[in-house]
Amino acid sequence: MKILLVEDDRLLAQQVAHALRDENFVVDIASNGEDGQHLGETEAYDAAVLDLGLPKVPGATVLRAWRKSGRQLPVLILTARDGWSEKVDGFKAGADDYLTKPFRVEELIMRLRALVRRSAGHGVPKISCGALSFDAQAGAFELDGLPLKLTALEWRVLECLILQKGIVVERSALTDKVYEGDAGTDSNSLEVIVARLRRKIGHAMIETMRGRGYRLVDG
Numbered sequence: 001m002k003i004l005l006v007e008d009d010r011l012l013a014q015q016v017a018h019a020l021r022d023e024n025f026v027v028d029i030a031s032n033g034e035d036g037q038h039l040g041e042t043e044a045y046d047a048a049v050l051d052l053g054l055p056k057v058p059g060a061t062v063l064r065a066w067r068k069s070g071r072q073l074p075v076l077i078l079t080a081r082d083g084w085s086e087k088v089d090g091f092k093a094g095a096d097d098y099l100t101k102p103f104r105v106e107e108l109i110m111r112l113r114a115l116v117r118r119s120a121g122h123g124v125p126k127i128s129c130g131a132l133s134f135d136a137q138a139g140a141f142e143l144d145g146l147p148l149k150l151t152a153l154e155w156r157v158l159e160c161l162i163l164q165k166g167i168v169v170e171r172s173a174l175t176d177k178v179y180e181g182d183a184g185t186d187s188n189s190l191e192v193i194v195a196r197l198r199r200k201i202g203h204a205m206i207e208t209m210r211g212r213g214y215r216l217v218d219g
Contacts, residue, residue, distance in 0.1 A: 033057025
């Protein structure tokens with residue numbers, strides 16, 4: 001698969017490109033909106049990763065230009081953790097999905113693969129971890145084949161964990177993902193949500209990695 005990565009943070013772009021190439025993606029990098037817009041309009045890509053805070057031409061403007069020119073490639077936008085208005089602009093411009101910085105490259109790769117499968121007309125397979133399964137396209141969890149009832153915050157926590165199953169999700173990254181960087185969040189709320197999830201799916205499935213975060217395992 002060929003990916004266009006439009007990101008002005010040189011180090012981040014190199015890290016993401018390296019990880020993608022390790023997964024057998026072909027990657028072109030543009031460091032500003034002007035170059036990104038040109039590449040997106042003149043080259044064939046399976047998907048694009050587009051930062052919205054770009055020099056020269058903003059990411060949302062780039063995306064609108066692509067859509068206006070008929071380019072329908074799947075686009076995953078990157079936003080700052082407090083950039084709610086950016087996310088709204090990105091989706092209005094035609095984005096397919098988003099990630100909030102900081103993010104794990106593993107999640108970016110998984111989301112890219114899902115976007116490409118979806119655009120090709122293939123179903124997104126379920127992600128399983130023991131008796132727990134997640135239909136990424138429908139956004140639905142099942143436990144032992146039965147629908148799992150979750151609150152909105154429980155769903156966000158569990159989605160983040162299952163998309164990175166077996167990997168330690170840092171507490172700070174999980175909090176940012178769940179609460180969208182809301183600094184007013186009670187510091188104990190994450191533990192409360194995890195405790196509720198353990199009661200619903202089994203205590204052993206969510207491991208606490210002391211001083212780091214949580215990991216979803218086949219309990």
